Amino acid sequence: MKVRSEIIISGIILLVACFLFYVASTFPQSRMADQVGPALWPKIILLLIIILSVTLLIQFVIQSLKEKKARPKEDLSAEKEGFRMLILTVILSLLYGFGVSYVGFLLSILVFQTLFLLILKVTKIPVLVLYPLSLTVVIYAIFIKVLYIPLPRGTGIFLTISRLFY
Amino acid sequence: MLADILMGYAHVFEFNNLFIVVLGTLIGVALGSFPGLDCTVGVALFLPVTYAMTPAQAILLLSALYSGAVYGAQIPAILFRVPGAPEAVVTTLDGYPMARKGLAGKALGTGLVSSLAGGLFGVLGLTLVAPLLAEVALLFGPSEYAALGILGLTAIASLGSKAQTKAIIAGLFGLLFATVGLDPIVGFPRFTFGTTVLKGGITFIPAVIGLFAAAEVYNQISKGMAPSKEGLEGSQLTSRIRVQFPKLNELKSLKWSSLRSALLGLGVGILPGVGATTAAIVGYSQAVQFSKTPEKFGTGTLEGVMAPEIANNAAAGGAMVPLLSLGIPGSATTAVMLGAFLLHGLRPGPLLLIQQRPLAFTIFAGMALSNVLFFFFGFIAIRLFVQLRRVPYPFIAVGILVFSAVGANAMGSISGMMMMFIFAILGFIMEKYNYAVAPMILGLVLGPIIEPSFRRALMMQEYDIMAVIARPITAGLLIVSLIITLTPIIWKLRKRRLAEAEV
Numbered sequence: 223m224k225v226r227s228e229i230i231i232s233g234i235i236l237l238v239a240c241f242l243f244y245v246a247s248t249f250p251q252s253r254m255a256d257q258v259g260p261a262l263w264p265k266i267i268l269l270l271i272i273i274l275s276v277t278l279l280i281q282f283v284i285q286s287l288k289e290k291k292a293r294p295k296e297d298l299s300a301e302k303e304g305f306r307m308l309i310l311t312v313i314l315s316l317l318y319g320f321g322v323s324y325v326g327f328l329l330s331i332l333v334f335q336t337l338f339l340l341i342l343k344v345t346k347i348p349v350l351v352l353y354p355l356s357l358t359v360v361i362y363a364i365f366i367k368v369l370y371i372p373l374p375r376g377t378g379i380f381l382t383i384s385r386l387f388y
Numbered sequence: 389m390l391a392d393i394l395m396g397y398a399h400v401f402e403f404n405n406l407f408i409v410v411l412g413t414l415i416g417v418a419l420g421s422f423p424g425l426d427c428t429v430g431v432a433l434f435l436p437v438t439y440a441m442t443p444a445q446a447i448l449l450l451s452a453l454y455s456g457a458v459y460g461a462q463i464p465a466i467l468f469r470v471p472g473a474p475e476a477v478v479t480t481l482d483g484y485p486m487a488r489k490g491l492a493g494k495a496l497g498t499g500l501v502s503s504l505a506g507g508l509f510g511v512l513g514l515t516l517v518a519p520l521l522a523e524v525a526l527l528f529g530p531s532e533y534a535a536l537g538i539l540g541l542t543a544i545a546s547l548g549s550k551a552q553t554k555a556i557i558a559g560l561f562g563l564l565f566a567t568v569g570l571d572p573i574v575g576f577p578r579f580t581f582g583t584t585v586l587k588g589g590i591t592f593i594p595a596v597i598g599l600f601a602a603a604e605v606y607n608q609i610s611k612g613m614a615p616s617k618e619g620l621e622g623s624q625l626t627s628r629i630r631v632q633f634p635k636l637n638e639l640k641s642l643k644w645s646s647l648r649s650a651l652l653g654l655g656v657g658i659l660p661g662v663g664a665t666t667a668a669i670v671g672y673s674q675a676v677q678f679s680k681t682p683e684k685f686g687t688g689t690l691e692g693v694m695a696p697e698i699a700n701n702a703a704a705g706g707a708m709v710p711l712l713s714l715g716i717p718g719s720a721t722t723a724v725m726l727g728a729f730l731l732h733g734l735r736p737g738p739l740l741l742i743q744q745r746p747l748a749f750t751i752f753a754g755m756a757l758s759n760v761l762f763f764f765f766g767f768i769a770i771r772l773f774v775q776l777r778r779v780p781y782p783f784i785a786v787g788i789l790v791f792s793a794v795g796a797n798a799m800g801s802i803s804g805m806m807m808m809f810i811f812a813i814l815g816f817i818m819e820k821y822n823y824a825v826a827p828m829i830l831g832l833v834l835g836p837i838i839e840p841s842f843r844r845a846l847m848m849q850e851y852d853i854m855a856v857i858a859r860p861i862t863a864g865l866l867i868v869s870l871i872i873t874l875t876p877i878i879w880k881l882r883k884r885r886l887a888e889a890e891v
Contacts, residue, residue: 260571263839271560304612319806335786342782
């Protein structure tokens with residue numbers, strides 16, 4: 223199982239590197255001012271990545287052929303639970319990263335924290351309300367009131383709400 | 389020189405600066421003592437807090453945090469055999485057995501004294517060596533800088549000692565990420581896929597925060613956030629601990645061993661890529677080699693705590709030498725620190741040390757001060773640490789992610805947040821499959837030094853590659869890089885051959 227995922231990872235690296243190499247070869251080659259051009263350096267890097275990922279790939283394929291025998295199954299219930307939480311937190315993070323520009327920073331970070339704690343199985347309602355709220359107040363005080371960092375305000379109705387605070 | 393040093397101290401003792409050093413040290417000790425948050429993560433996490441500070445204050449905060457974190461890591465290492473950061477792995481070997489024997493207080497006291505001595509030695513080395521090195525570096529042109537960058541890259545091999553091919557791949561991707569955006573010489577957009585977001589390049593700070601701080605949260609969650617058993621057993625132990633310092637005659641008998649550790653630590657710290665962790669290992673093994681009673685190591689000897697703690701704290705000062713005098717980070721933490729300099733419009737390197745002498749010497753003084761400070765904070769930190777361990781992980785996780793998100797965004801672009809999360813996921817996958825993260829950061833930092841320098845050097849020599857390489861300093865640096873890269877490989881082959889011969 224482990225070796226198989228190693229093969230997949232090095233395969234992905236190889237494919238990505240090949241694709242980017244193709245992209246790099248579309249860069250303009252040489253100009254009068256600079257005979258090296260923008261393509262040479264990335265191409266050198268990508269070539270090295272391709273060579274190394276191929277060696278990894280061969281290494282893992284040989285290894286997988288050697289250990290063909292099925293190993294006894296281990297108890298993975300704790301890890302499975304962790305994996306489920308992980309997927310949810312990753313999705314939540316990406317949604318947040320995407321949504322923050324529409325909803326604005328303050329509101330979205332509040333919702334993000336509550337949902338995040340829920341995913342991590344914190345179920346006490348006072349905690350779910352108070353902890354995110356207090357952390358948000360701290361962030362608000364430090365980053366917005368003291369450091370004047372331009373955090374996103376969102377659009378539409380959210381912009382109006384954000385303007386009330388900063 | 390003396391006047392510069394005194395001026396540095398005068399600056400540090402101004403109220404605002406003093407407050408920042410105290411704060412940085414406290415935060416550093418707390419973060420360092422918390423497993424999973426090492427000095428690199430700490431510096432990355434607090435980078436955004438420095439936005440509104442003056443450059444001097446920003447660097448003071450981060451370097452104090454760095455010194456504090458290197459010390460803090462030993463607390464859980466001694467008490468629970470859980471090193472707070474990799475630097476303290478070796479400290480567990482004798483520190484934990486001492487604690488088991490009921491000598492936890494003595495082990496902690498010894499650790500404190502050793503860290504103080506090592507740290508101050510490191511700063512002394514930094515103060516003396518960095519300006520000298522900067523004078524030499526003034527002679528450098530583009531070709532020397534490119535070679536210097538390559539020397540910095542050799543660190544990659546030692547940063548990913550577990551899986552070197554993978555570490556090199558990670559480093560290469562770092563170099564590749566650095567090429568995204570407008571080409572530095574002709575301005576052609578590379579790997580932007582027509583988007584405006586990527587035209588500005590992959591910004592360093594979201595990448596660092598994502599790869600180090602946020603990725604660790606995902607990592608812990610995927611493991612089911614199970615608390616370690618040693619920690620639970622040990623928490624009963626800490627309530628009764630009183631810090632005890634080693635006796636004077638004990639210290640006297642270890643003076644040569646300590647000096648060797650300090651010198652080795654400083655030297656290892658200055659070398660690119662081999663940071664405080666290697667320094668601790670080297671310090672410990674020299675102590676074993678020179679000892680009359682090597683069999684006692686590992687059973688809880690005083691020397692076994694002292695040697696690695698002196699070495700790793702000395703290395704923290706040493707690691708700042710190449711950063712400040714050459715502008716080349718030699719370790720993951722100093723790579724993040726480089727980011728802090730750039731953020732404040734400073735380019736570390738010989739010119740910084742010569743044109744902005746007050747700033748440089750203020751940093752030196754700040755590091756010395758934070759070493760003295762953690763000596764006093766050690767007592768508080770030990771208590772604080774026990775409290776921090778009681779906070780359930782979900783709360784810490786939320787805190788880290790929220791801080792990371794704000795930090796990534798604080799550059800003023802919303803895309804920073806998204807980039808941070810993408811790098812966090814990437815970092816998590818890399819960690820899971822043993823692709824070391826630090827080389828990627830090194831690549832990301834060194835790429836913009838190597839490529840333009842190399843191309844400029846070629847232009848200046850009319851595209852004659854031999855003329856670029858055949859300059860004394862360039863050639864020397866390249867040869868050193870080659871030696872650093874090849875030595876471990878040759879060692880490994882020799883070891884294998886010896887093992888085969890024995891069979």
